[in-house]
Every structure is written in C-alpha cells, then in structure tokens.
Amino acid sequence: MEGPRPPSGHEWSHLLNFLTENLRKGESWSISDEYPTALTPSNLHNVRIMTENEQIVSHAVFKPLIIKTPQIILKIGAIGSVVTDERYRHQGLSREILKACLSLAQDQHCDFAILWTQLFDFYRKLGFELAGNEMNYVFEHDFKPLAEGLRFSADSRVAPESLFRLYGQHTINTVRTLEEFKKYLKIPKTQIYTAWDSGGQLAAYAIEGKGADLTDYIHEWGGGVKPFMSLLSWIRKTKGRPFTLIAPKHSQNLLNEIKKVAPIEHQGYLGMLKVIDFDQLSAKVKKTYRNEGIVDIVLERQGPYVLFGCGTDLITLERESDLTQILLGPLTPESLPHLKPITIQKLSKILPLPLWLWGWDSI
Numbered sequence: 001m002e003g004p005r006p007p008s009g010h011e012w013s014h015l016l017n018f019l020t021e022n023l024r025k026g027e028s029w030s031i032s033d034e035y036p037t038a039l040t041p042s043n044l045h046n047v048r049i050m051t052e053n054e055q056i057v058s059h060a061v062f063k064p065l066i067i068k069t070p071q072i073i074l075k076i077g078a079i080g081s082v083v084t085d086e087r088y089r090h091q092g093l094s095r096e097i098l099k100a101c102l103s104l105a106q107d108q109h110c111d112f113a114i115l116w117t118q119l120f121d122f123y124r125k126l127g128f129e130l131a132g133n134e135m136n137y138v139f140e141h142d143f144k145p146l147a148e149g150l151r152f153s154a155d156s157r158v159a160p161e162s163l164f165r166l167y168g169q170h171t172i173n174t175v176r177t178l179e180e181f182k183k184y185l186k187i188p189k190t191q192i193y194t195a196w197d198s199g200g201q202l203a204a205y206a207i208e209g210k211g212a213d214l215t216d217y218i219h220e221w222g223g224g225v226k227p228f229m230s231l232l233s234w235i236r237k238t239k240g241r242p243f244t245l246i247a248p249k250h251s252q253n254l255l256n257e258i259k260k261v262a263p264i265e266h267q268g269y270l271g272m273l274k275v276i277d278f279d280q281l282s283a284k285v286k287k288t289y290r291n292e293g294i295v296d297i298v299l300e301r302q303g304p305y306v307l308f309g310c311g312t313d314l315i316t317l318e319r320e321s322d323l324t325q326i327l328l329g330p331l332t333p334e335s336l337p338h339l340k341p342i343t344i345q346k347l348s349k350i351l352p353l354p355l356w357l358w359g360w361d362s363i
Contacts, residue, residue, distance in 0.1 A: 001093075003050035003058075004100035011056070012041055015049065018056040022083045024212060029188045031081070034211030036183040038063040038080065038363040048100040050093050058084040058093040062101040063363055064108050066175040069354055072288045076355075077105035077113040077276060080363030098126055102276070111281045112324070114271045116362055123272050129321035132270025132355055133249040133329045140242045143261035145230030149198050152234040156192040160185055162202040163192075166222035172248065172356045184360045187211055195223065195231040203227035206235065208243065210359055216243045219359025225254050229261075248356040249329070270355060271362075273324050278306075285327065285350075292349045313343040328355050 007015050016030055019039070024031045032039040038061050039047075050058040060082040067074045079101045084093045105113045117123055120130065160182045167173065167181065185192070188211050195204040204223025209215055218235075221228060235243065247255060249267070259265065275281060282299040289297040296311040306317040308326065315336055317323055325331045329352035333344045 001050060001052050001057075004048040004097050005050075006045055007047055007049050007056075009041065009044070011049075012044070015047070015056060015059065018085075019059060019081060019083065022085065023081065027188075027212060029211065031211075033186070033188050034213075035061070035081070035363050036187065037180050038078075046104055048097050048104075050097060052088070056085075057088045058097050060094075060097040060101050061363060062104045064105075064110060065357065065361055067172070067355060067357070068175055069172045071291070071350055072284055072353060074112065074284070074353075074355065075108075075110045076357070077101070077108065077110035078357075078361065078363045079105075079113055079115040082115070082117075095126070098123075102126070102274070105276045109280060110276045111284065112328075113274045113276050114357070116271050120272065124321070126274070127321055128272040128274045129324050130269040130271075131273045131324040131328045131330070133352070134268045134270050135247045135249055135255065136266040136268060137245045137247065137258050137262040138242050138264060139232060139236045139245065139262050141261070142237050143233050145233040146226040146257065147203075147230040150203060150227060150230055151196045152231060152238075153194050153196070154191065154238065155194075156185075156190070158192055158194055158202070158205070163205050163222070166202060166205060167220075169222065172250065172354055174358060174361050187360070189215070193231055193235050195227045195234070197227070204231045206231055207359070208235075213362075214359055216241075217359070218243060218245045221245075225257055228254070229257050233261075246359065248354065250354040250356070267330070269330070270328070270357065273328060275320050275324055278320065281327075285353075288350050289346075294346050294349060297346075309339060310343045310346050313340050315339060326351065328352050 016032055019031045046062040048060050049056050061080055063078045065076045065078055067076055082094055102113060164178050164181045189209045191208040193206040194202060197203045204227040205221060206218045207220035208218050285299055286297050298307055298309050298314055300307045306320055306323050307314050308317060309315055333347035333351055
C-alpha cells in the first residue's frame with residue numbers, strides 16, 4: 001500500500017474514474033464538474049490518495065477557504081469526497097487519508113477544518129464535532145410578494161458579474177474570485193432564479209441544486225429582503241411544489257419575514273468542525289474582543305484542558321471539541337455553567353461567531 005500522497009498529473013484521469021465510479025455512478029457528468037475548484041488539476045497538491053498495485057483505492061480532497069465576517073476573518077479547511085474502494089474498507093485507510101488532509105490544514109494555517117457527513121461517531125474519534133448553525137425552512141404554500149414591479153426569470157443565462165456583485169454584498173461570505181463564481185455557475189443541475197427591477201438591474205437571485213446534491217434546496221442567494229422574498233414567492237408559485245431554503249441564523253431581517261410564510265423551521269448544524277491551529281484561533285478571538293473593548297478574555301490551553309472565560313471567572317473544557325460548539329454555536333454563553341452574569345454579557349458580545357459557508361463551498 002502506498003500513500004497517503006498527492007496524485008501525479010498522469011493519474012488525474014484515473015482519479016476521476018475512481019471517484020465517479022464510487023460516488024457518482026450512473027450520472028451523465030464527471031464529479032469534477034460538481035466541484036470545479038476542488039477536484040481540478042490546479043488543486044492536485046491538496047488531494048490525497050492511497051494506491052495498491054498502481055490502482056487508487058482511497059481518496060480525499062482538501063480546499064482552504066477564507067471566510068470574511070464583520071468581526072473576524074477565518075481560514076477554514078474543507079475536506080470532502082472521502083471514499084475508499086469497498087474491497088479495501090475496514091482497514092483504516094480513510095482514517096489515514098483524513099489525517100493527511102488535517103496535516104495539510106495545519107501546514108496551511110487553517111483555524112478550523114470542516115466536513116459534511118452522517119458518520120458522526122467516526123469523525124468524533126478524530127476530534128470533529130457538530131457545530132455552527134444552519135436554518136432550514138420549507139416553503140409549502142404560495143404567499144404574496146413583498147415588492148411590486150419586479151420581473152422574474154428562470155433563465156440561467158445571466159451575466160455572472162451581476163450575480164457576483166450581489167454575492168459581494170453579503171456581510172459574511174467566502175472570498176471568491178469572479179472566475180471561481182463562473183465555474184460554480186456551470187455545475188450540472190444548477191437552476192438559477194432571478195428578479196429584475198424596472199431599470200433592468202438584478203435585484204435578487206437564488207441558486208437551487210448542485211449536481212447530485214441539494215435537489216429542491218436553495219443554497220445560494222443574494223439581494224435585498226423584499227426582492228428576495230418576492231422571488232421566493234414566484235419560485236413557489238412556478239414550481240408548484242415545496243422547496244427548502246438553507247439560511248444562516250444571523251440573517252435576522254430575512255428570517256423574520258420567512259417565518260411569516262414558512263413558520264416551521266429546523267435548526268441544524270453547519271457541519272462537523274475541528275480546531276486546527278489553537279494558538280492562531282485564540283489570538284484572533286482575543287483580538288476581536290479587544291476591538292469591542294474587552295481585554296480580559298482568557299482562552300488558553302492548560303495541559304489537556306482549555307480554560308475559557310474572563311479574568312478569573314473561567315470554565316474548564318475537557319475536550320477541545322467542546323470549544324468548537326462554544327465559539328461557533330449552537331452553545332451560547334448563557335448555556336455555559338457557573339459563569340457570572342457580567343462574564344456572560346462580555347462573551348455574548350461576539351459569540352457565537354457568525355460562521356457561514358454557502359452551498360457551493362461544500363466539497
């Protein structure tokens with residue numbers, strides 16, 4: 001058995017065949033079409049494989065993402081397409097592949113690693129924990145639009161520059177280039193819905209579907225609350241069947257309007273996350289608090305434990321994974337035991353950190 005190691009250039013076509021056979025068998029497209037910025041020759045240095053007799057038997061891909069928020073900039077290492085040939089399973093190959101990806105995250109100074117999976121117990125053994133907040137709303141019934149004078153379209157022939165401009169208005173987003181955005185728009189089974197004002201300017205957009213995933217899920221969107229809600233109204237009427245919107249918890253103005261027409265909400269997790277560079281993350285969190293005028297934040301390692309709090313009012317975390325749920329949610333400062341009200345008030349200034357990854361960012 002050889003690896004984990006990055007594939008060579010001449011192995012690229014074999015790698016795609018392996019992934020398509022194991023993850024997208026029967027589809028009419030290559031899996032690389034679904035992940036055009038991760039499964040691409042330019043990202044081969046962030047791919048890890050294991051081989052036997054020159055045949056690929058296990059794989060995972062890593063992609064660093066820069067997440068910009070008003071308070072903090074985080075570097076997240078996304079890990080995906082973790083798969084082992086069924087003939088080689090239960091030999092620890094996936095674990096070795098994942099460790100190799102975590103090493104990449106460390107080498108590239110990521111604050112967290114994230115992945116999306118249902119195998120929670122397996123990944124918890126590697127230090128991952130369900131964390132972050134994700135809101136899901138099912139639009140089951142027609143409802144009235146909030147804005148008048150808009151023109152709606154399901155034509156996917158939209159200038160990427162217009163969509164990119166609205167995407168850039170999000171206060172929390174992944175730093176993307178226009179070229180990356182253009183690649184995402186070419187993902188198979190991606191439906192684009194748009195709303196245009198009377199002057200012919202793009203007012204809102206919604207992206208549904210992503211290859212084999214997210215059918216009937218709107219996972220990317222942009223625009224003001226009123227035009228976007230009006231676009232959702234048109235989508236519901238046009239589709240004639242329910243669809244689900246995935247939204248960040250911090251979009252309170254939008255969520256307040258959504259709850260009026262889709263009152264049933266499901267709060268889930270953003271993904272499974274793991275702290276990668278504790279010292280770097282601690283320094284960023286402390287700096288964020290200092291910017292808010294709070295200078296006595298404690299976020300330190302003490303042997304196998306983590307101390308967190310303000311001044312001498314501290315809690316001891318036995319697992320670093322507990323810190324992930326505190327920093328990113330769903331835990332809140334109010335839910336932490338034995339802290340004084342003044343400490344809870346201080347911690348609540350920035351916690352939970354409003355981390356969000358849009359649907360196209362998942363790999």
